[in-house]
Amino acid sequence: MEEKKKGKRISGFWIARIIAILLFAGGLCMIIVNSVRDEESPALIICGCFSIVIGFIVLMFTLLPLMQKGMIKLNKKIIEENKEDLQDLSTTQSEIMSKGVKNISKAAAEGVQEAKDTKYCMYCGKEINTNSRFCQYCGKEQK
Numbered sequence: 001m002e003e004k005k006k007g008k009r010i011s012g013f014w015i016a017r018i019i020a021i022l023l024f025a026g027g028l029c030m031i032i033v034n035s036v037r038d039e040e041s042p043a044l045i046i047c048g049c050f051s052i053v054i055g056f057i058v059l060m061f062t063l064l065p066l067m068q069k070g071m072i073k074l075n076k077k078i079i080e081e082n083k084e085d086l087q088d089l090s091t092t093q094s095e096i097m098s099k100g101v102k103n104i105s106k107a108a109a110e111g112v113q114e115a116k117d118t119k120y121c122m123y124c125g126k127e128i129n130t131n132s133r134f135c136q137y138c139g140k141e142q143k
């Protein structure tokens, strides 16, 4: 179903493209005929220019998807050619990222650990180890 739709769209583009080329060529012919003829015909020139402009615009529009396709192809090719470098880059990036995350989580864990392992002396208010019975600053016993 989808493939059929795609095929239809492409053929539509082709028809538009052919019409555009015909318009363009027709316009050129009109101008050439006009210049070859002894008598100048303004109508022919106007018609010719009009056809060329319309043909050109239609051609541009029909070529747009083709150009996009080309760009995508080019990008793919560039990516394909630099695959190893890109992989290296992404590996390095992810390494940096994971290192950063590790450091942050380590710091957080240490912080939690520290917070858990310390208390404040009942007498002098200084930070001391939870497990220590005596304050290392004032020497008083903790209850």
Ligand SMILES: [Zn+2]
Pocket (backbone or CB within 6 Å): 121, 122, 123, 124, 125, 126, 135, 136, 137, 138, 139, 140
């Ligand atoms: Zn103390």
